[in-house]
Amino acid sequence: MELTSILQGIISLVLILGLSPLFVGLVNKQKAIFTGRIGASLLQPYYELMKLIKKETINATSSSFISAVTPMINFIAVVIAAAMLPISFAHPLISFEGDIILFAYMLGLARFFQVLAAMDIGSSFEGMGAAREATFAVFAEPIFFFTVGSIAFISGFTSIYDIYHSIRLDNLSFVVFIIVCSISVFILAVTECSRMPVDDPNTHLELTMIHEVMILDNSGIDLFLYQYSSYIKLFIYVILEASFFYPFAVQSYTLGIIIFLVVIFILSAALAAVETITSRFKMKNIPHYLLFATAIGILNLLIYTFTR
Amino acid sequence: MDTLFYSLLLQLSSIAAGIFFTEKKKSSAASHILLLAGLITGFIAALTALINSDFTLKDIQMFGISNNLFRFDALGLYFLCIIQLVAIPTTIYSYSYLKHYIEKGKSVRSNLVFYAVLLVSTQLVVVANHAIFFLVCWEVMSTSAYLGMNFEKGKKEVQTGSFYYLVMSHVVVFLLYIFFFLLHNQTNSWLFSDFHLLSGTGDLFIVLYALSLIAFGMKAGFMPFHFWLPRAHPIAPTVFSAFLSGIIIKTGIYGILRTFQFLNPAPEWLGWLVLAVGMISAVYGVWYALAQHDIKSLLAYHSVENIGIIGIGIGIGFIGSAYHSIPIQILGFGGALLHTLNHAIFKSLLFVGSGVIYQNLGTRNIEQMGGLVHYGKYFVVLFLIGSIAISGIPPFNGFISEFIIYNGFFTTAKELENYYPLLMLISAVGLAFVGGLAVACFTKINSIMFLGKERKEVKHFKISFYEYLSLGIFALLCIVIGFYPQPFIGVVNKVLIDGFVPAAPSSSLLNINWQLLSIIFITVIAGIILIYLWKKSIQKKYGRRISTAWGCGYEGLNPRMQYTASSYADELNEISKSVLGYHKKVIAQNDIFPAKGSFESHSDDLVDKKILLPVFKSFSEFIARIKFLSYTDIRYYIAFILIIITIYSLIAFLWS
Structure with missing residues (x-):
């Protein structure tokens, strides 16, 4: 790897880490506007993160070293996953044959410890959240493979960068395929990042939460790491979504960046709209919702295979 | 490979140590030390042979003579290395495990003997070259595992569980006999090194594969044949269940891979x-x-x-x-x-x-x-x-x-x-x-x-x-x-x-980029250490304390209110409950003053409960029905024998 591509990778990673709170601010701002409020500043998530660092850390009485190490492992795993994603045509920092598997499994590592840390508290609230997270993750995993993974199997590339850049728009059935894939990825993003129809990030009742309840008993620097990594994770899925549209840029850096920004804006509006007009599903309906996304993926793939 | 032979001898000598020392503690220590010494020398010998030798030139020989009983090719040595590598820590644990029983005054002699026999026979299985020798080692391996399993033989579940294992092992051996006889018929040799059939052999090729996959697959525990694993493992002494799960089921994998070498x-x-x-x-x-x-x-x-x-x-x-x-x-x-x-x-x-x-x-x-x-x-x-x-x-x-x-x-x-x-x-x-x-x-x-x-x-x-x-x-x-x-x-x-x-x-x-993968993993560790240092300094500045967990203001939380394993897995189990045989039993009174309630959840193995047990049951019913044929009078039996002999002779006569 030459120096420029490493530099590109580092800049991409810094951008992802730097902009991810802004995206959350953007979503919240639009949500406020949709509901007729003025809303907090776009930079509010940054202020909140800064505030969290300065707070005292409180650990529950029955918690162990798991509670102490998990925020760090969670954060690092998410950052490593973020380092595999391309922004525009920049080479990501980590890119090798088969990195799509490492990407999925790094997020798996984060989830493994997140669930353990929730159970570490020894409270039913956290246990409930952990059980839900583990259950829904089982159904969310196949969606990733049926979307991004299916392009990998069709194109023969196994690195996320190559997979996205193998997308060509000259074949109509492939275009339809990509569009349906992007819908599935949106559903996946909503699930994995605990957004609206699956989980309500702003709920006030412990029994109805998934992600928030798992970090209920964390504060200070631990909560900072959890919140920041959940922001990054949301941004990761946004980039997975935005990357579908790079082919429109026809190998031009600036056009790629413009597309990136436009897609991000559209997605934040979509998230805000969904969160304004829908309410959270019943917990027992969430697997159906996820299986629906999987079914779309399978159907899409079958249609593509036979109309090619 | 002479070292390997001596290492096996060393391991076998541990049996003698186990038997002849009268004091239990000493005998356990002596036999474990001998076993470990044997395993370590054997592991070093096998590993150096595996790494250094160029298998394309010639087979590795024992004592300089080419004998037909053993063959040290790469596959066999690879499995031999796995066995010895895993057996070393298991043996270390075994010493501490048996110490608990010795302190309780229980005799551990049988455990020592069967464990050593199991180890040696398993190692021989993967280097055997002669089919009959292989089968003998295989049988010794299965039987010693069965005998070792029966350590706490007073318990009812131990008897049924180990019996499941014994029956399974014998079905496997029976199928393997047919498998090797068929191979012998085709190649006129008993040696693994001579077994080689091309796929043009037709139906026999498929029959051989079917036999091998069923027999070795049963040992390995592939799905319809997995029924013995959840029965045998829980009841075996931990040393045996670790060895059974770590190694013995892998001999099934070894068998399938060998079959592929014969028939490809x-x-x-x-x-x-x-x-x-x-x-x-x-x-x-x-x-x-x-x-x-x-x-x-x-x-x-x-x-x-x-x-x-x-x-x-x-x-x-x-x-x-x-x-x-x-x-x-x-x-x-x-x-x-x-x-x-x-x-x-x-x-x-x-x-x-x-x-x-x-x-x-x-x-x-x-x-x-x-x-x-x-x-x-x-x-x-x-x-x-x-x-x-x-x-x-x-x-x-x-x-x-x-x-x-x-x-x-x-x-x-x-x-x-x-x-x-x-x-x-x-x-x-x-x-x-x-x-x-x-x-x-x-x-x-x-x-x-x-x-x-x-x-x-x-x-x-x-x-x-x-x-x-x-x-x-x-x-x-x-x-x-x-x-x-x-x-x-x-x-x-x-x-x-x-x-x-x-x-x-x-x-x-x-060609897979292993180096980059290592770098990424090391980065993960380094990153965790860096964040840890930062976190410590932040915590020093802004403080850290321990406090009770959030309970919605309820103070009387007790450990029984924690999430349980059943509740954790319930949602996933519900989804495929028909296959898992997952069922729950709730006893609760919903009166104004609730009485004591209870909850249990179980999962029954589909193959075990729905297929095997009914089959065995109907078989034993059939046997019961033809029981009227068993008389006390010997003359009836002589008549039966005569009838059977007549039928056989007629068949033989008509056949030719």
Whole structure:
């Protein structure tokens, strides 16, 4: 790897880490506007993160070293996953044959410890959240493979960068395929990042939460790491979504960046709209919702295979 | 290979030490030291032979003469290395395990003897070259495992469980006899090195494969034949269940791979069959595991899952061989071989861990555990390493072998094109689904057993030095293979080039960017350390304290209010409850003043309950019905014999 591509990778990673709170601010701002409020500043998530660092850390009485190490492992795993994603045509920092598997499994590592840390508290609230997270993750995993993974199997590339850049728009059935894939990825993003129809990030009742309840008993620097990594994770899925549209840029850096920004804006509006007009599903309906996304993926793939 | 012979002698001499020392403690120590010495010398000899020798030139010989009983080819040596490598820490643990029984005044002589016989016979199985010798070793291995299992023979469940195992072993041996006789008929030789049939042999080829896959698959525990694992493992002494799950079921994998060497190339549909069976074993193995409360039967079902993953690798290899594609074969068989080693390591770790817990708490039910992390922090760390590795999560060894299998999927899709990308994608999704379920399952057992508050009072939780040593060696192996897989990959590649794809050496296994993977994993560790230092300094500045957990203002929280294993897994179990035989029993009174209620949940094995037991039952009913033929008068029997002889003679007469 030459120096420029490493530099590109580092800049991409810094951008992802730097902009991810802004995206959350953007979503919240639009949500406020949709509901007729003025809303907090776009930079509010940054202020909140800064505030969290300065707070005292409180650990529950029955918690162990798991509670102490998990925020760090969670954060690092998410950052490593973020380092595999391309922004525009920049080479990501980590890119090798088969990195799509490492990407999925790094997020798996984060989830493994997140669930353990929730159970570490020894409270039913956290246990409930952990059980839900583990259950829904089982159904969310196949969606990733049926979307991004299916392009990998069709194109023969196994690195996320190559997979996205193998997308060509000259074949109509492939275009339809990509569009349906992007819908599935949106559903996946909503699930994995605990957004609206699956989980309500702003709920006030412990029994109805998934992600928030798992970090209920964390504060200070631990909560900072959890919140920041959940922001990054949301941004990761946004980039997975935005990357579908790079082919429109026809190998031009600036056009790629413009597309990136436009897609991000559209997605934040979509998230805000969904969160304004829908309410959270019943917990027992969430697997159906996820299986629906999987079914779309399978159907899409079958249609593509036979109309090619 | 003379050293190997002496090492086996050394191991056998441990039997003598076990028998002749009258004092129990001394006899146990002496025989374990002899076993360990034998195993270590044997391991070094086998490993140097595996690494240094160039198998293409000639077979490695014992005592300079070429004898037909043994053959040290790469595949055999690879399995020999796995056996010895895993047996060393297991033996260390065995010493500490038996010490508990010696302190209680129980005789451990039988355990010592059968364990040594089991070790030696298993090592002989994988280097045997003569079919009859192989069968003898196989039989000794099965029988000594059965006898060792019966350590606590007073218990009813021990008798039934070990009987299941005995019956299974004999069905396997019966099928293997037919298998080898058929092979002998075709090749006029009893030697493995001479067995080689081409796929043009027609029906016999398929019959042989079917026999081998059923027999060895039963030993390995592939899905419809997995029924004996969850019965036999929980009741065996921990040393035996660790060895059974780590090693003995791998001899089934060894057998399947040997069969492939005899009969290749495999037809393509066979590859798909093995792949499908592997996938079903993997998915339902882990799903059944999720529904278990008994730690050992949970781990036994996890063996089914991992054997399934190995089967997926073998299936890919078979498909590759049908298309004469070397990269596909290398990745498929390579993934299977490395996963065999990996599973042997982390499954033994987990079984030894479960044994430590059982001896301290006296129960195998995870619903009665909890909060053990406050008693043995380092023990939990070691068990956690095994759990992460078995879930296939980076940066430990389970990820490496699953990564190779994923690469096998990708390569198959790329090389064969057509409708293969679709099929391979579905397989990849299946493996990812298995991974998700494994995460759910291992977060369940780790969190219920170790985290939170203790559900039942823990009287003492002591872990001896030898237990730590044994677990530590296993955990270290998990870490080393995870962070620095190159040498292990190199060995696997060598085995493949020698035994499976002798044509052009391909480097598709070595070409995976292992170096970058190691760098990433080291970055993860370095990053965690850096953040830790930062976090410490922040906490110093702004403070850290311990406080009670949030309970919505309710003060009277008690350990029984924690989330349980049943409630954790309930949602997933409900989804496939018809297959899992998952059922719940709730006794509750919803009056104004509720009385004492109860709840239980169970999972019945489908094959065991719905297929095997009814078949056996109807068979015994049939036997009962023809019982009227058994008379006390000897003249009837003589009449029967005469009738039978007449029928036989008539057949013989008409046949010619």
